[in-house]
Amino acid sequence: AQTVTQSQPEMSVQEAETVTLSCTYDTSESNYYLFWYKQPPSRQMILVIRQEAYKQQNATENRFSVNFQKAAKSFSLKISDSQLGDTAMYFCAFPPQGGSEKLVFGKGTKLTVNP
């Protein structure tokens, strides 16, 4: 079965500090994409960052970066210089068929940034 596991239901961090959210997945595919989505209270899912499995270099988007360990099937999200606006649910997502379709989501991590 192709699954996504987020082992941290809730996390908190002080403003300006760094926090890492973990995600593991299971697949038999060799080439695929992995995604982190942010869902604020407004409910709209917003793509934070995307990683292509065939690329060895970890993806980076401003304050957001990933630590992608393909052999370990691990895909963690690091948020640097945390801001109050980063408070949200964060979901790791993965397309079982390898393409960007039929995303399977983890259960999410609720991140709270404290002032």
Place this chain on the structure above:
Amino acid sequence: EAGVAQSPRYKIIEKRQSVAFWCNPISGHATLYWYQQILGQGPKLLIQFQNNGVVDDSQLPKDRFSAERLKGVDSTLKIQPAKLEDSAVYLCASSIRQGRTEAFFGQGTRLTVV
């Protein structure tokens, strides 16, 4: 660029009633998805359209849920009759094409069945 539009934002109905949700994807996006997100869980795909054809509806409870995407643009998801366990947020998403492209989500409809 306008985003994915969904309506209504909120809906409260009694069990056994029917309800419909509407979604208008980003212009030019061929692929449209409906996800169900139960409180405390990640979204689960209900149905995926490519233009006006169904690509995947394996997790759609077809005895009560139906969806259509006439003319390959906007889409409607219907529940009839609703059950208590259908209480959830229903998210619509679209992407340019089926494949390795980003999906953009709407703000969702929060359904409460009482």
